[in-house]
Amino acid sequence: MTLFEVSGAVLTAVAIFGYINHRFIRLPDTLGTTVVGLVASLVLLLFGFSGSGVRQAQALIQHIDFSEVVFHGLLGLLLFAGSLHVNFSELKTRLLPIFLLATLGVVSSTLVVGYGLHYGLLLAGQPIPLLHCLVFGALISPTDPIAVLGILKKAGAPKNVELKITGESLFNDGTAVVAFLLLLGLASGKGAPTVGGTMLLLVKEVAGGIGLGLLLGWGVVRLLRDVDSYLVEILTTLAAAIGGYGLAEALHVSAPLTVVVAGLMVGNKGATRAMSEATREHLFSFWTLLDEILNLVLFGLIGIMILALSFGLENIVAAAIAIPVVLIARWLSVVVSLGLSRVERGSEPHAVKVLTWGGLRGGISIALALSLPQLEGRPMLITASYAVVLFSLLVQAPTLGPLIERLRREDAVPGRR
Numbered sequence: 001m002t003l004f005e006v007s008g009a010v011l012t013a014v015a016i017f018g019y020i021n022h023r024f025i026r027l028p029d030t031l032g033t034t035v036v037g038l039v040a041s042l043v044l045l046l047f048g049f050s051g052s053g054v055r056q057a058q059a060l061i062q063h064i065d066f067s068e069v070v071f072h073g074l075l076g077l078l079l080f081a082g083s084l085h086v087n088f089s090e091l092k093t094r095l096l097p098i099f100l101l102a103t104l105g106v107v108s109s110t111l112v113v114g115y116g117l118h119y120g121l122l123l124a125g126q127p128i129p130l131l132h133c134l135v136f137g138a139l140i141s142p143t144d145p146i147a148v149l150g151i152l153k154k155a156g157a158p159k160n161v162e163l164k165i166t167g168e169s170l171f172n173d174g175t176a177v178v179a180f181l182l183l184l185g186l187a188s189g190k191g192a193p194t195v196g197g198t199m200l201l202l203v204k205e206v207a208g209g210i211g212l213g214l215l216l217g218w219g220v221v222r223l224l225r226d227v228d229s230y231l232v233e234i235l236t237t238l239a240a241a242i243g244g245y246g247l248a249e250a251l252h253v254s255a256p257l258t259v260v261v262a263g264l265m266v267g268n269k270g271a272t273r274a275m276s277e278a279t280r281e282h283l284f285s286f287w288t289l290l291d292e293i294l295n296l297v298l299f300g301l302i303g304i305m306i307l308a309l310s311f312g313l314e315n316i317v318a319a320a321i322a323i324p325v326v327l328i329a330r331w332l333s334v335v336v337s338l339g340l341s342r343v344e345r346g347s348e349p350h351a352v353k354v355l356t357w358g359g360l361r362g363g364i365s366i367a368l369a370l371s372l373p374q375l376e377g378r379p380m381l382i383t384a385s386y387a388v389v390l391f392s393l394l395v396q397a398p399t400l401g402p403l404i405e406r407l408r409r410e411d412a413v414p415g416r417r
Contacts, residue, residue, distance in 0.1 A: 006063050013037070014300030027398075028154065029292070030299045034393055037303020045307065061307045069301065070367035074294050075146075076245030076259050080237070081291035082149040083170055083263030084284070091167050091264075094160060097341035098167035101355075104340070105168070105333035106141050106175040110183075112329035113137035113322075117384070120321040126314045128377035131187040136381045138183050139369055140326055140388055141333075142176035144362030145169040145260075146295065151360060151397045156404055161354050173256040173364070174206040180368060187375055209254030213261025216244045220266050224274035230282040233275065237266060237283065298363050302389065305366065309386060310379045318380035319387030326388050331356045350407045358400050360392040 014033060017040070021032030091098070114134030121128050148169040157165065178201055220240045224233050244262055248255035271280055309315070334355045369385035372378050 010064065010301065010304075011297070013304060014297050017300050017303065018296055030295050031393060031397060033296050034299040034303045034390075037300050038306060038390070038394075039303075041304050041306045045311075061305060064301070064305075066301065066305055066363075067367040067371040070298070070363050071255075074298050075256065075364070076241050077238075078146045078291060078294055078298070079170070079256055080241035080259045080263040081287045081294075082145055083260045084237075084267035084287050086166060086170070086264060086267065088264050088268045090159075091163055094163045094167060097164050097338055098171065100337040100341050101164065101168040101334070102142075102172035103175050105337045106138075106172050107179065108336055109141035109326075109329040109333040110134060110137035110179050112332055113141060113325055116325035116329065117318070117322055120325060121318060121380075124317050124321065126317050126380070128318075128380060129187070131183060132375050132377050132381065135180065135183045135187050135372070135375070136322075136369075136384065137329070138176060138179040140322070140361060140365050140385055141179075141329065142172040142364070143169040143359045144364050144389075144392075145173075145256075146298065146364070147360040147362035147393065147397065148358070151358075151400060154401060156401055157354055157358065158351075158404075161351050161358075164351070165355060165358050170260045171257065174209060174254040175202075177254060177256075178202050178205050184372070188373060204252065205254045206257060208251065209248060209257030210261050212248055212251065212253055213244070213258040214265065216240055216247075216258065217262040217265025217269075220262065221270040221274050224266075224270050224279075228276055228279070230276075230279040233279050234283050234286050237287070240266070299393070302363055302366065302393070306386065309383055311383075312379070315380050315383035318377075318384040322384035322388055323391050326361075327356070330359045334359070350404075350411075353407065354400075354404060357396055357403055360397055361389045362392065363389075365389055 014037070017033045017036040018029060020036045021027055021029065025032050025035065027035060111134070114130065114137035117136060118128065118130045118133040121133070143165070148165055178198075181201070182198060217240075220236060223236055227233055227236070240262055241259055245255045245259050248258035271284075275283065331352070334352050338351060338355075365385050366389055369382045372381065375381070
């Protein structure tokens with residue numbers, strides 16, 4: 001099948017999922033699209049596994065390179081759109097806890113998940129090498145900015161907690177990519193990295209991405225000052241998101257950090273200093289609409305990618321172990337990060353609970369898992385990644401708002417705080 005035919009089939013399927021959800025189920029669009037896609041895929045697998053229709057659907061899924069779609073199609077646009085709407089003046093008031101969550105939090109979670117999954121599978125009689133489990137820990141530990149930003153809009157989290165989750169999800173990709181690449185190199189037998197080499201890679205990825213993003217954002221803001229045509233200005237920001245992401249990859253710096261920093265600059269400095277009122281209205285409306293449409297496509301794809309998974313007993317066991325291990329690791333990383341940031345006690349009594357439950361995983365983790373080479377235990381790690389993401393989207397995300405509301409009611413009862 002051609003790229004055009006595959007794209008048409010995927011968009012048609014996602015549109016049908018969205019219609020069914022809106023007409024009959026009425027969940028939030030992104031979650032509902034995932035649920036309908038997942039149910040449709042499970043129905044095909046359970047009741048028509050030997051049919052030609054299922055084989056055709058599986059052949060279509062095999063034509064979709066999910067990692068390519070996410071990392072070289074959707075991610076740059078979605079990150080730029082998400083950061084465009086973030087108020088940096090509010091974000092910088094919580095830079096220390098955000099920094100710790102995005103660095104120490106990711107590293108500590110990687111270790112806890114890796115060791116927890118390794119020994120859990122060992123006890124279950126399905127051993128996977130420790131290094132391979134640590135690779136899984138690296139790809140599953142960072143919270144997904146696409147999932148987090150979409151859900152937080154409706155969850156009603158306390159402002160300070162929302163800022164932490166938002167900031168962490170936007171900036172933790174740099175740390176996660178470095179950890180993932182280093183551990184994958186070790187697991188693939190490419191030699192042990194030196195301390196100096198690790199630090200150099202970290203500086204190049206993170207500092208390089210931030211530096212390029214600042215330069216790109218500054219350039220876009222300067223261009224927007226000289227133009228008063230919202231069509232040209234929208235096109236300029238599109239070029240910044242797509243072209244900036246590609247340039248960062250060519251320079252081997254963090255592409256996600258590049259577009260996040262550029263989006264923050266355009267959404268803050270550009271909006272106040274370089275745009276007319278009409279441009280602001282059109283540009284932000286365009287990026288909001290694009291963000292929502294691409295989210296539907298991504299979450300719809302997550303729903304139907306289950307057709308590409310293997311459902312052997314060992315994979316189900318890995319999935320069942322991975323979910324609680326990832327939640328425990330998330331809780332520990334939040335406790336350590338907030339403890340070291342010395343957040344004033346009593347001002348955010350439920351921050352650990354909300355940050356733990358609100359640490360959603362999404363398409364980025366699945367994309368990283370599907371990009372794994374033929375390591376021992378690869379099908380188990382992919383299925384475990386998918387299970388954690390689905391648990392995030394279908395259990396944690398819908399219940400985050402009710403959890404926050406229940407905690408507020410508890411605080412309103414005298415003597416409960």
